[in-house]
Amino acid sequence: MAAVKETVEAVAELERYKHGFTSDIEQEFAPKGLNADIVRFISEKKGEPEWMLEWRLAAFERWQAMEEPTWASVRYEPVDYQDLHYYAAPKKKAGPKSLDEVDPELLAVYEKLGIPLKEQEVLAGVQGAPRVAVDAVFDSVSVVTTFKAELARAGVIFMPISEALREYPELVRQYLGSVVPVSDNYFAALNSAVFSDGSFVYVPPGVRCPMELSTYFRINASQTGQFERTLIIADKGSYVSYLEGCTAPMRDENQLHAAVVELVALDDAEIKYSTVQNWYPGDAEGRGGIYNFVTKRADCRGDRSKVSWTQVETGSAVTWKYPSCLLKGEESSGEFYSIAITNGRQQADTGTKMVHLGKNSRSRIIAKAVSAGKSDSTYRGLVSVHPKATGVRNFTQCDSLLIGKDCGSHTIPYIEARNGSAHLEHEATTTRLSEDQLFYAQQRGLSEEEAVALLVNGFVRDVLQELPMEFAVEAQKLVAISLEGSVG
Amino acid sequence: MLKINNLHVSVGDKPILKGLTLDVPAGEVHAIMGPNGAGKSTLGYALSGRPGYEAAEGAVSWNGEDLLALDPAERAAKGVFLSFQYPIEIPGVPALTFVRTALNAQRRARGEEEVSAPNFLKLVRAAATRLKMDFDMLKRPLNVGFSGGEKKRMEILQMALLEPSLLILDETDSGLDIDALRIVADGVNALRSPERSMLVITHYQRLLDYIKPDRVHVLAAGRIVASGGPELAHQLEAEGYDKYLPAAA
Numbered sequence: 205m206a207a208v209k210e211t212v213e214a215v216a217e218l219e220r221y222k223h224g225f226t227s228d229i230e231q232e233f234a235p236k237g238l239n240a241d242i243v244r245f246i247s248e249k250k251g252e253p254e255w256m257l258e259w260r261l262a263a264f265e266r267w268q269a270m271e272e273p274t275w276a277s278v279r280y281e282p283v284d285y286q287d288l289h290y291y292a293a294p295k296k297k298a299g300p301k302s303l304d305e306v307d308p309e310l311l312a313v314y315e316k317l318g319i320p321l322k323e324q325e326v327l328a329g330v331q332g333a334p335r336v337a338v339d340a341v342f343d344s345v346s347v348v349t350t351f352k353a354e355l356a357r358a359g360v361i362f363m364p365i366s367e368a369l370r371e372y373p374e375l376v377r378q379y380l381g382s383v384v385p386v387s388d389n390y391f392a393a394l395n396s397a398v399f400s401d402g403s404f405v406y407v408p409p410g411v412r413c414p415m416e417l418s419t420y421f422r423i424n425a426s427q428t429g430q431f432e433r434t435l436i437i438a439d440k441g442s443y444v445s446y447l448e449g450c451t452a453p454m455r456d457e458n459q460l461h462a463a464v465v466e467l468v469a470l471d472d473a474e475i476k477y478s479t480v481q482n483w484y485p486g487d488a489e490g491r492g493g494i495y496n497f498v499t500k501r502a503d504c505r506g507d508r509s510k511v512s513w514t515q516v517e518t519g520s521a522v523t524w525k526y527p528s529c530l531l532k533g534e535e536s537s538g539e540f541y542s543i544a545i546t547n548g549r550q551q552a553d554t555g556t557k558m559v560h561l562g563k564n565s566r567s568r569i570i571a572k573a574v575s576a577g578k579s580d581s582t583y584r585g586l587v588s589v590h591p592k593a594t595g596v597r598n599f600t601q602c603d604s605l606l607i608g609k610d611c612g613s614h615t616i617p618y619i620e621a622r623n624g625s626a627h628l629e630h631e632a633t634t635t636r637l638s639e640d641q642l643f644y645a646q647q648r649g650l651s652e653e654e655a656v657a658l659l660v661n662g663f664v665r666d667v668l669q670e671l672p673m674e675f676a677v678e679a680q681k682l683v684a685i686s687l688e689g690s691v692g
Numbered sequence: 693m694l695k696i697n698n699l700h701v702s703v704g705d706k707p708i709l710k711g712l713t714l715d716v717p718a719g720e721v722h723a724i725m726g727p728n729g730a731g732k733s734t735l736g737y738a739l740s741g742r743p744g745y746e747a748a749e750g751a752v753s754w755n756g757e758d759l760l761a762l763d764p765a766e767r768a769a770k771g772v773f774l775s776f777q778y779p780i781e782i783p784g785v786p787a788l789t790f791v792r793t794a795l796n797a798q799r800r801a802r803g804e805e806e807v808s809a810p811n812f813l814k815l816v817r818a819a820a821t822r823l824k825m826d827f828d829m830l831k832r833p834l835n836v837g838f839s840g841g842e843k844k845r846m847e848i849l850q851m852a853l854l855e856p857s858l859l860i861l862d863e864t865d866s867g868l869d870i871d872a873l874r875i876v877a878d879g880v881n882a883l884r885s886p887e888r889s890m891l892v893i894t895h896y897q898r899l900l901d902y903i904k905p906d907r908v909h910v911l912a913a914g915r916i917v918a919s920g921g922p923e924l925a926h927q928l929e930a931e932g933y934d935k936y937l938p939a940a941a
Contacts, residue, residue: 643742644780648794648850649768649801658793662784662833 237286240264243397246290250366250401253373263386263396270390276553277582277614280495280522283460290398290431354414360444361406362417365433368404375406379437383466383503383530391462392499395431399464402433407442407473416445416672432463438473440506445476447675461520463498471506471533476514478671479527480679482686483519485550493521493550500527504536504562512539513556514670516679518686521550526584528557531565531593538567541670543679545660545686546579546611555585555616560626564595572664573604575611576687582613587628588620596626604634605663607656607687657684693717694858694889699750701731701738708734710914711750716907718755719886723900723925724893726911727933732893733777735911736862739891740774741767754858768794769801771857773850775864779843782834788816790834791850798854819852823879840867848879859883859890865899877902897929912936 235242243264247257272283355362361372368376386396407413438444448465461483467475477500486493496519502511513527529538540556558567573581587598604613615632637659645655661668661683668676694716701709708731716722726732737745739752741764752759759767782790796806807815820827823845835843844864851859861880865873880903884890892903900908900922908924909916910933917936918924 638780639743640780641782643764644776645782645790645794646764647740647742647768647772647774648790648854649765649798650794651765651797652763654765654793654797658785658790659782662782665784 236289238264238288238290238398242290246398246400250369252366252369255377256369256373259381259386260397263393264398266387267390267393267397270387270393272390276524276584277580278522278524278551278553280551283495285394288430288460290400358411358414359408360411360413361404363404365399365402365404365435368435372404372406375437376404376435379435379466379468381466383468383501384464384499389499391497392464395433395462395464395499399431399433402435402463404434405436405444405446407438407444409440409442409470411439411442413442413444416447430461432461434463434465435468436466436475436477437468438470438475438509440470441472442470443474443476445672446478447672448477448479460495460497463500465498465500465527467500467502467511469502469504469506469509469511469533469536472508473506474510474512475502476512477502477527478675479513479515479517480671480675480682481515481517481519481523482682484521485519485548486521494519496520496523496525498525500525502527502529502538503532504529504538504565505532506536507533507562508535509533510537510539512541512670514541514667515554516543516545516667516671516682517552517554518543518545518682520552523550523552523554525554526556526586528559528586529567530559530561531567532561533565534562535564535566536562537565539670540567540569540571540585541667542571542583543574543664543667543683544572544581544583545574545576545683546581547576547686548579549577550579552580553582553584555583557586558588558598559586560589560593560596560598563593565593566596567598569598569600569602570666571600571602572667573602573613574607574660574663574683574687575604575613576607578610580612580614582616584616584618586618586620588618589623589626589628591622593623594625596623596628598626598628600628600630602630602632603663604632605637605660606634607637607660653684653688656687660684660687693755694891695751695753696739697751699735699738699752700748701734701745702748703734703744707748708914709738712911712915714909714916716889716891718889719884720906721884721890721892721903723905723908724891724911725895725897725908725925725928727937728895730911731914732895732911733862736774736860736891736893739767739858739860740764740772765797766801768854768856769798773854773856773859775844775847775851775859775861777863777866779835779847781836781838783836785834786832787830787834787846788813791816791853794850795854815853816849819849822852822882823849824875825849841869841872844868844876845872845879848876851883852879855883857888859888860893861890861903862893863895864892865894865896873899874902897925900925910936 240261243260244257247260381396384392386393405417436446467477469475483494483496504511511529515527517523527540531538538558542554544552544554546552555571556569569585571583573583575581583602585600587600589596600617602615604615606613613634617630619628621628641659642655645658646652650658661680664683668679671679696712696714699709699712724732724735734745738747741762747760754770757770792812799806816830817827820830825845835846838846844867864876868876892905905922908920908922910918912933
């Protein structure tokens with residue numbers, strides 16, 4: 205049911221957007237700036253229960269008392285938090301009238317990704333395209349229908365979190381903020397105060413979610429704001445695979461994206477969370493790109509629970525994120541597979557935290573960083589073993605590949621073992637893209653760019669293999685596109 | 693027909709080829725023999741367009757086309773294939789993926805249709821059987837952990853699949869035992885045809901027992917200093933390169 209409702213809402217939302225240009229748009233958008241009234245405005249717009257408003261206001265209060273952190277090895281222009289819209293801001297400007305007015309470079313990228321023309325219009329924000337967006341949604345009507353029927357039969361709840369707050373308030377209330385507390389960090393507090401939407405998933409005990417939660421949401425995702433909130437709960441013995449993100453490069457005017465993702469895995473449950481992030485990285489000088497400051501954390505609170513994060517990060521001007529696992533359950537297990545590709549002037553400080561609290565908990569980290577142009581990439585990871593956690597095992601592998609002379613790559617592992625029985629392994633390599641390999645591939649007929657793409661795809665293969673099939677193919681193309689012009 | 697005229701190539705500041713002139717007509721196999729450091733590998737790199745091995749002077753044409761004006765991939769699409777003395781390892785890229793990507797890149801460059809996956813697999817299976825290669829090996833990353841002999845066979849397999857018209861074999865016999873040498877040579881001989889030209893670069897006469905050359909050239913100090921029939925190779929085997937070295941000094 206959720207899917208249909210979501211579709212209908214999406215249509216309505218788009219209609220509003222379309223008419224928003226001619227009618228009184230002021231009512232659609234919150235004024236710039238952030239104060240308690242804005243928080244109330246957002247909560248009211250969403251029709252939230254009273255407790256949710258209180259929760260947001262408490263978060264806002266905490267945020268005001270916090271300082272923006274500076275420890276990451278990224279540099280960016282300070283964000284003026286009073287100069288941002290916190291509600292529906294991105295839709296303010298009129299879009300291009302047709303694809304002819306869209307940056308040809310952007311279209312070329314869509315073309316390469318094999319995105320159908322109509323979907324291209326939607327992504328580029330062409331006026332009148334909302335109609336197309338609906339079509340695009342209905343293009344995959346079979347998906348939606350199967351999806352709806354199958355998910356309902358399985359009892360899986362999958363809907364926007366704003367809708368879940370109205371339909372399943374108790375469920376949301378029980379888990380929201382239980383993994384990433386309101387006061388966890390500066391950006392999490394900000395997100396808690398002003399998040400606009402995101403998705404909510406609940407998989408009942410013993411249920412194996414019958415499909416990847418992805419295709420449908422992908423289109424929907426372009427409508428969510430800059431502060432997304434995702435909450436996924438896998439009840440005992442259940443399994444779900446969730447694919448996040450837009451694999452097409454959205455031209456987005458938001459400077460700051462501060463999302464929060466919370467995962468909860470109960471006994472014997474498994475969550476597989478895959479991300480392909482390809483936001484606008486800015487121009488050659490890094491201007492205008494996205495700041496992607498995300499808090500993602502999984503709570504493996506059940507025994508034998510398992511969470512696997514897989515991420516392919518190729519976009520954004522500045523990426524600052526550490527999808528983490530709190531391994532509380534006995535024999536719980538956490539995995540982190542990451543590809544971070546930076547080009548131009550992009551900066552990425554990313555990695556993971558594996559906090560071992562449960563006995564015999566295990567974790568595995570495979571991080572691949574590819575740096576090109578004048579970009580800079582840092583892997584920052586924590587493996588921590590609690591004094592009472594016996595029999596813990598961890599394996600960490602960090603590989604960096606440098607393309608060209610002006611990029612940087614750093615690996616900063618933090619290891620805290622407070623229990624002598626822990627087995628922790630760490631391997632790290634840094635290599636430069638070899639001229640021998642490049643020439644060899646070119647001699648066999650590959651152009652320089654094809655050769656780079658092939659070699660880099662080989663370098664990141666271990667991680668690509670962790671992605672669901674359809675995503676892996678797109679990710680592979682993305683690797684090639686994001687490195688164009690990185691050599692020669 | 694390959695025509696090399698007065699080719700000069702420096703690597704870094706060091707002149708290696710100093711006015712090399714050589715013609716290889718279509719359908720012929722020419723052996724290039726010479727002492728270490730004579731410039732044999734440099735010749736292979738210069739013909740295939742390796743960066744850092746550009747011609748300072750001279751001309752190279754292949755079937756009337758100016759080879760030196762093309763980048764390595766363009767040369768490959770025109771039929772130039774260099775079998776490497778030390779084939780390169782490509783981690784994470786299965787051999788099958790690598791060869792198929794290369795074949796289709798060449799076909800696209802020539803305006804031909806790409807080969808479908810099933811057809812490609814058929815071609816590979818047939819070629820692998822001829823070269824007595826284990827098909828499962830081709831699913832592994834290209835050359836990673838392959839023995840010296842396996843790497844050389846892999847080169848010949850790629851050659852068989854890419855069907856080049858100008859074949860340059862750089863020390864293909866090095867690292868091969870007698871059995872492997874015979875298999876590799878059979879693979880090369882199978883590609884002999886009236887349209888193809890081959891340059892067989894070798895240090896030893898041994899390979900030429902299996903791949904019979906039409907002509908043998910001695911490369912010393914960056915130039916061809918002697919040319920003859922197959923008997924020249926035997927003579928070199930008996931007498932060594934000494935008599936060509938003073939000319940080099």
